[in-house]
Amino acid sequence: MQKREVLLEVKNLKKYFPVKNFFGRKVGDLKAVDDVSFVIYKGETFGLVGESGCGKSTLGRTILQMLKPDAGQVIYHGKDIANLPKSQWKDLREKLQIIFQDPYSALNPNWTVRELISEPLKNAGLSREQCDTRVRELLKLVNMNEDDMEKFSYEFSGGQRQRIGIARAVASYPEFIFCDEPISALDVSVQAQVVNMLKDLQQELGLTYLFTAHDLSMVHHISDRIGVMYLGSMVELGKSEDVFRDPLHPYTRALISAIPVADPKLGRESSRIPIEGELPSPMNAPRGCRFCTRCPHATERCREERPELREVADERWAACHLL
Amino acid sequence: MKNRRLELAKRTFLRDKGMWFALAFLLFIVAIAIGIGFTDADPNALNLQKMCAPPDSENLFGTDELGRDYLTRVIYGARVSLLVGVLAMLASVTIGVLVGLVAGYFGGVVDSILMRIVDVFCAIPWIIMVTVVGLLFQKGLASIVIVIGCFGWMEISRLVRTETMTAKNREFVHYAELIGVPKWKIILLHILPSIFPVIITAATGAIANAIMVESAMSFLGFGVAAPQSSWGTLLKTAQSTLSKAPHMAILPGVLIICTICSFNKLGDLLRLFVEPRAMQEGK
Amino acid sequence: MLKYLVKRLLQAVPLLILITMLCFTLINLAPYDAMDAKVTDKMTPADIEQMREEMGLNDPIPVQYLRWVKGLLQGDLGQSLINRTNIATDLKEKIPNTIKLVLPAYATAFLLAIALGLIAGRYKNTWVDKLINSTASIGLSVPTFWVALLFIYFFGLKLDLFPVMGMHSLGEDSFEDFLHHFVLPYAVLTIGFLPDLVRYVRSSTVTQFDEEYVTVQRAFGSSSGTILLRHVSKNVLLPMITKLGMALPMLVTGAVITETVFAWPGIGVYFTTAIRNLDYPVVMVVLVLSGSLVILGNLISDILCAVIDPRIRIGR
Numbered sequence: 001m002q003k004r005e006v007l008l009e010v011k012n013l014k015k016y017f018p019v020k021n022f023f024g025r026k027v028g029d030l031k032a033v034d035d036v037s038f039v040i041y042k043g044e045t046f047g048l049v050g051e052s053g054c055g056k057s058t059l060g061r062t063i064l065q066m067l068k069p070d071a072g073q074v075i076y077h078g079k080d081i082a083n084l085p086k087s088q089w090k091d092l093r094e095k096l097q098i099i100f101q102d103p104y105s106a107l108n109p110n111w112t113v114r115e116l117i118s119e120p121l122k123n124a125g126l127s128r129e130q131c132d133t134r135v136r137e138l139l140k141l142v143n144m145n146e147d148d149m150e151k152f153s154y155e156f157s158g159g160q161r162q163r164i165g166i167a168r169a170v171a172s173y174p175e176f177i178f179c180d181e182p183i184s185a186l187d188v189s190v191q192a193q194v195v196n197m198l199k200d201l202q203q204e205l206g207l208t209y210l211f212t213a214h215d216l217s218m219v220h221h222i223s224d225r226i227g228v229m230y231l232g233s234m235v236e237l238g239k240s241e242d243v244f245r246d247p248l249h250p251y252t253r254a255l256i257s258a259i260p261v262a263d264p265k266l267g268r269e270s271s272r273i274p275i276e277g278e279l280p281s282p283m284n285a286p287r288g289c290r291f292c293t294r295c296p297h298a299t300e301r302c303r304e305e306r307p308e309l310r311e312v313a314d315e316r317w318a319a320c321h322l323l
Numbered sequence: 324m325k326n327r328r329l330e331l332a333k334r335t336f337l338r339d340k341g342m343w344f345a346l347a348f349l350l351f352i353v354a355i356a357i358g359i360g361f362t363d364a365d366p367n368a369l370n371l372q373k374m375c376a377p378p379d380s381e382n383l384f385g386t387d388e389l390g391r392d393y394l395t396r397v398i399y400g401a402r403v404s405l406l407v408g409v410l411a412m413l414a415s416v417t418i419g420v421l422v423g424l425v426a427g428y429f430g431g432v433v434d435s436i437l438m439r440i441v442d443v444f445c446a447i448p449w450i451i452m453v454t455v456v457g458l459l460f461q462k463g464l465a466s467i468v469i470v471i472g473c474f475g476w477m478e479i480s481r482l483v484r485t486e487t488m489t490a491k492n493r494e495f496v497h498y499a500e501l502i503g504v505p506k507w508k509i510i511l512l513h514i515l516p517s518i519f520p521v522i523i524t525a526a527t528g529a530i531a532n533a534i535m536v537e538s539a540m541s542f543l544g545f546g547v548a549a550p551q552s553s554w555g556t557l558l559k560t561a562q563s564t565l566s567k568a569p570h571m572a573i574l575p576g577v578l579i580i581c582t583i584c585s586f587n588k589l590g591d592l593l594r595l596f597v598e599p600r601a602m603q604e605g606k
Numbered sequence: 607m608l609k610y611l612v613k614r615l616l617q618a619v620p621l622l623i624l625i626t627m628l629c630f631t632l633i634n635l636a637p638y639d640a641m642d643a644k645v646t647d648k649m650t651p652a653d654i655e656q657m658r659e660e661m662g663l664n665d666p667i668p669v670q671y672l673r674w675v676k677g678l679l680q681g682d683l684g685q686s687l688i689n690r691t692n693i694a695t696d697l698k699e700k701i702p703n704t705i706k707l708v709l710p711a712y713a714t715a716f717l718l719a720i721a722l723g724l725i726a727g728r729y730k731n732t733w734v735d736k737l738i739n740s741t742a743s744i745g746l747s748v749p750t751f752w753v754a755l756l757f758i759y760f761f762g763l764k765l766d767l768f769p770v771m772g773m774h775s776l777g778e779d780s781f782e783d784f785l786h787h788f789v790l791p792y793a794v795l796t797i798g799f800l801p802d803l804v805r806y807v808r809s810s811t812v813t814q815f816d817e818e819y820v821t822v823q824r825a826f827g828s829s830s831g832t833i834l835l836r837h838v839s840k841n842v843l844l845p846m847i848t849k850l851g852m853a854l855p856m857l858v859t860g861a862v863i864t865e866t867v868f869a870w871p872g873i874g875v876y877f878t879t880a881i882r883n884l885d886y887p888v889v890m891v892v893l894v895l896s897g898s899l900v901i902l903g904n905l906i907s908d909i910l911c912a913v914i915d916p917r918i919r920i921g922r
Contacts, residue, residue, distance in 0.1 A: 066501050093503045106494040110516045120502045172502075341740075443624045446900040448859040451877070451893060535749060539863055542751050543878060555749075562755055562867070569759050576752035583747035 004041040007176060007208050008063065011037050013072035013082075015055075015062045019283055030283050032058040034232040035072075037309070040176070045202065045209040047223030047240065049216055049255065051279055055232040056212040057101075060178040063210070064096050065089075076176075094124055094172035101181040103161035107153040113139075113164055114149040120172045138167040141204075142197065159190030163197065170201060179211045183218060191215075195222055216259050220244050228252045231282050231290040234309055237317040248318040251275075251291045289321065297322055335595055342592055345585035352582060356401040366391060366399040367550060375568035385570045388560065396552060397574050403553040404534055404582070407467055411533035414472025416479060416526050420515075423483025428491055428510055438484075441477045449474055453540060467546055471533045479525045486518040493517070520593065527590035531583040538579055554579050614908070618901045625897040629890055630671045674890065684887040686880070693891050696876065701858065703773060704872030708860045711792050712853055715799035716846075723807020724842065728834050730812055739808060745801030754794045754867040761790060771869045791868040795861055806849070807842060814838045851907025855899035858892070 013036045016029035032055045040046045048056045061067045063074050065081060074082045081092060097120075100106035107116055117138055118131040126134065136146055142163040153161055162182060169177050179198065183191040195218060201207060213219050219226065219240075226243045228236040228251065236249040247253040250273075257273040277294045280286060289307050292298040301321050309319040336342050370390035378385045384394040426437040444452070452474050490496065491514065499509045540546035541555025542562075552560075554575040561571035649657075658664050662673065677684055683693040726738040762770035768790050769775065775783055814820065815838060823833045853860075858873050865874030873892065880888035 064501060066497055090503060093501070096501075098498065098501060100494045100498070102494060106498065108493075108495040108513055108517075119499065119504070123502050123504050168498075439621070439624075442621055443628065446621060446625055446897045447629075447893060448855060448896050448900070450862050451859060451896060531747070535747075538749055539751065542749070543863065543866060545881070558749075558752060558755065562751075562758075565755065565759055566763050569763075572752070572755045572759065576749065576755070579749055579752065580744065580747045584744055587743065587747060 004044075006039050007042040007076070008040040009073075009075040010039070010063060011073040011075065013037070013059070013062060013074065014070045015058055015067055016070050028283055031232045031285065032282060033062055033069075034285075036229075036232075036234050037072075038227060038234060038237060040208060040210060041225075042175075042208055043202075043206060044224040045211050045222050047219040047226045048210060048212040048229060049219050049226060050229035052214070053279065053282065054229045055282070056229055057180050059229070060098070060180055060210055060212065064098060064178055066098070094120060095175045097169040097172075097174040097177045099162070099165050099169050099177060099179045099182045102185050103158055103165050104153075104185075106165050107161055109152065109154050112150050112152055113144075116153060116164060117168045117171055120168060124172050134171060135167075138171055141170070141201070142167045157190075158186050159194060162186060162190075162194050166194075166197065166201070170205060170207070173205070174207065176208045176210070179209055181212050181214065184214055191218065198222065216255065228255065231280065231285050233290060233319070234317075235291065235319045237309065239315055242316060248312060248316060248323055249291075249320050250295045250297055250322075252318075289319070336592060341588055345588035348581055349585045349589070352401055352578070353405065355398055356405055359395070359398045359402075364392070364395040364398075366396045366552075368392070375564055375571075377568070377570055384574050385568065387571060388564050388568070393571060393574065397554070397557060397578065400552050400554045400557050400575060401578065403464065403547055403551055404537060404555070404579070407464065407471065407537045407547075407553065408530045408534040408582075408586075410468040411471035411475065411537070412526055412529040414468060415475035415529050415533070416522065417476075418472065419476035419479025419525070420483050420522055421480075422476065423480040424487050424510055424514065426480070427484035427487025428506070428514060430488075434484075437480075441480055444474065444477050449536065450539070453536060453545070464547060464551065467537060467540065471536050471540075475529055475532055475536070479522075479529065482521060482525055483518060486521050487514055490514045490517040524590055524593045527586050527593060531586035531590070534579065534583055534586075611909070614905055618898075618905065621901060622894065622898060626675070626890065626894055627671070629893045630667070630674070634667050634670075634886075674887070678894070683891050686885050686888050688880075688883045688885045693888055696888075697873075697891070697895075700871065700873045700876045703870065704861060704865065704874065705857050707788070707791055707795065707865070707870060707872060708857050711795035712799055712856060712860070714792075715796045715803055716850075718796070719800055719803030719807050720843065720846065723804050724811055724834065724839060726804070726808040727811020727815065727842075728830065728838075730815070735808075738804065742801040742804040742808070745797070746805070748797075748801075750794060750798040751863050751867050753797055754791075754864060757790050757794055758867070773871055791861070791864050791870055794867075795864050798864065799860075803849070807846065810842045810845065811838060814841050817841075845911075848907040848911045851903045851905075851910055854903030854906065855896050858899060859896045 013033055014031070015033040016031050018026045019028045019030050020026055034055075036059060038046075048059065050056050058067065062069045065074070069082050072082065073080045076092065076096070079088070079092070081089070084092075114132065114135055117135045118126075121131045121134055135149060139146055139148065144160065144163055144167070148156075153164060156164065165182075182198070183194050186194060198209065198211075199222060202209060209222075211219065211222055223240040226236075226238065226240045227234050228243070228249065230251050236243065236247070236252045238248075243252065244256060247256050254273045254275045258275075273296075275294050276296070280290075280293055286292050286303070287306070288304045289295070289298070289302040292302040295302065299321070305321070307319045307321045309317050312318050312323045368391060370386065372390065373382075373386050374390045375388055376382060376386045376390070382392050382394065384392075384397065387393050387396060422437050422441070426434040453470050493513075496509060496513050499513055504512075537546060537553060538555030538558065541553050542559045544559065547553045547556050557575040558572060561568070561575070564571060662670060665673075674684065681694075683697070685691065686693055686696065722738050722742075726735040729735050758770045761767045769787050770790060773784060773787050775787075819837065820833055823837060828836075859877075861870070861872065862874035862877065864870070865872045866878055869875065877889070877892045879885075880892070
């Protein structure tokens with residue numbers, strides 16, 4: 001594969017939420033994103049998987065600077081946007097967009113479709129006529145009717161709303177879109193529709209996605225590369241094909257073995273690996289490997305020493321002492 | 324969603340006779356209060372031959388201690404009471420919404436400071452605060468409005484603050500923040516419209532409250548001064564002439580009760596808009 | 607818990623200071639001061655000036671404020687500017703009078719409200735409930751002083767059953783005489799307190815009856831009466847206790863209007879007279895007193911809340 005262009009580089013990113021006791025004193029940190037580093041290449045879809053509460057959404061939002069990181073860098077076009085003065089931020093802002101999980105909460109119910117999609121355009125300084133023209137283009141792009149412009153978002157189904165959200169996200173010609181579980185809240189029947197639309201738009205507009213979802217097979221389907229998160233840190237990273245065919249980290253193996261198979265007669269090569277125990281609270285993650293409390297292969301070393309994410313094979317990264 | 328709210332409210336409205344009465348009464352009293360200005364009824368026309376007269380065919384509700392037609396005076400009193408109610412409501416809603424929005428949206432230190440101020444205002448019983456501040460101003464309509472307005476906003480600001488904090492965490496607000504929409508625009512275009520129903524509900528309550536406070540103040544002698552008179556002032560006079568002219572105590576009191584009751588009822592209806600769940604309680 | 611208590615008390619101090627400063631400033635902003643009430647035609651401007659100096663009215667406001675706070679801390683509440691009486695002595699006389707009126711009235715309203723509210727909530731949407739609930743709704747809109755006027759007219763003037771002024775007849779000091787004077791203001795005040803409390807009890811009863819545990823009890827075959835007495839009433843009454851904390855300041859300021867109408871010699875009349883006369887030392891003391899009671903009342907109700915309901919965490 002030829003040398004790919006790095007679009008975004010995340011370096012040692014940390015986002016902690018202070019936890020207070022009921023007297024209002026800080027008693028600790030919830031380490032939602034704990035020292036995560038990776039790169040996203042231009043034009044790819046980077047899938048992020050993990051249980052809910054593992055910090056996927058926080059990671060994405062911290063990259064977009066919707067949440068202020070506590071430490072680390074996010075390098076975009078050679079600039080560290082995590083520590084950028086506000087004045088230089090402005091132009092970059094429209095290039096980084098988001099699609100939300102809940103298409104109900106993501107769209108102001110008091111606004112019409114025209115107003116919703118125009119919001120980023122207006123903010124970029126377009127005139128009303130320019131906005132309207134662009135909104136028409138965008139509606140066509142997401143297979144919606146021009147007549148829908150004056151309707152309110154509550155008059156649409158979940159899938160249609162999500163398409164309005166997509167239209168809004170691509171309105172100002174972004175480069176990077178964080179798709180924060182864009183299909184989780186949708187009916188299964190429209191999930192594929194939305195995913196395919198996202199793929200098509202990626203081709204057409206040269207977009208780069210950071211994509212999160214619960215549904216592993218959907219992530220498999222859309223992603224070029226995959227990162228697996230567990231308790232705020234990245235435990236495995238690699239090409240989508242590789243990770244799914246041959247998961248390295250015990251956690252990834254367990255996750256992938258849990259994907260249901262459509263035809264029971266086919267069975268699966270490896271039987272299901274159950275994950276024992278409960279997900280520890282991110283507030284007091286184990287001292288050593290975060291997964292050691294639930295890992296069937298955990299050794300003394302795993303409990304004492306935290307494994308780094310390292311390249312264990314070509315384009316394969318994992319954080320495990322046993323590899 | 325919106326349609327259903329409207330429908331729910333409409334259904335309740337049609338079914339609830341009290342609601343009809345409330346609305347009809349409010350329209351009626353406002354119409355009369357405005358309308359009397361166009362007639363030649365004079366609230367200050369003296370008739371010293373006929374002081375404290377009980378109701379008869381000429382003076383439907385009798386006359387007061389100076390022989391003035393009582394019905395005319397009560398209707399002119401309605402003007403003052405309603406005007407004070409509406410203006411004071413506008414004042415307290417404006418302050419309350421402003422403080423609540425700013426505290427709820429910005430949070431942190433700003434929130435702490437503003438909420439401490441609210442605590443201070445709340446720690447002083449209204450009757451005391453209102454009378455003390457009432458001293459600052461020359462007696463008159465404007466000062467009453469300022470006084471009641473300035474001390475009726477705390478509840479509204481707490482309510483608006485809570486609602487703002489909820490609205491602030493909606494994803495569409497996060498989105499506007501992401502793309503760098505200026506904060507004042509976010510507040511004005513996203514947050515204010517989302518909490519608007521709450522504001523309207525609070526406003527009807529504030530009118531009722533203001534009318535009540537005004538009447539109490541006037542009754543204690545800290546309110547509207549002669550020759551202007553509100554319902555409260557009329558009742559104050561009625562107290563001193565109670566043995567001679569008990570009829571003077573009835574009409575203003577009944578009107579106060581009906582007006583406040585109607586505004587409260589209206590607030591109940593509007594509350595259905597805000598939280599359709601409240602509907603279930605009525606079933 | 608102790609730490610929390612101390613912290614809450616310490617938080618209350620700046621609040622109190624703020625309140626006093628606010629009031630002091632407000633009173634000094636008034637376009638006239640205590641002298642205006644004392645000046646008579648016979649005084650020369652020099653006399654007036656001398657009196658002002660004597661009373662310390664010519665000092666800068668911060669000096670006046672500090673002098674006043676210092677006195678307060680030493681337990682000296684100051685003197686009334688108008689009749690030169692000691693405020694502490696006045697309060698010792700007036701506060702019990704107010705309490706004698708407010709405490710029985712609030713207690714009656716409280717108990718009555720619990721009974722009526724539980725009944726209304728239990729028989730939701732029957733005629734009993736409709737009667738109680740709509741009466742309470744209308745009651746909320748009725749000015750206390752208007753009820754007082756009606757009572758004075760009917761029971762005082764028309765039927766001549768009760769006296770309508772004061773706490774005792776002149777020269778009379780018996781308990782029967784007190785009781786005789788007490789009935790009307792007590793009734794008015796109880797009616798004033800009642801509607802809000804009834805609505806509160808009713809709505810929490812209704813909420814409780816919607817809870818799952820009631821459904822479960824019903825499924826077990828418990829009768830409505832048993833559920834009401836054994837389960838619902840407990841959950842309704844516990845939060846009511848916190849209302850008692852909030853009601854603490856009422857002991858001083860809860861009856862200003864009623865006292866005024868009936869010329870009851872309590873804090874209300876004392877205070878309104880002081881306001882009319884710009885007697886700012888008196889006004890200030892009453893303000894601080896009621897402010898502290900509100901803060902104390904909230905504190906007590908928070909603590910009661912935490913003690914009663916283990917689910918409620920104190921603080922934020």
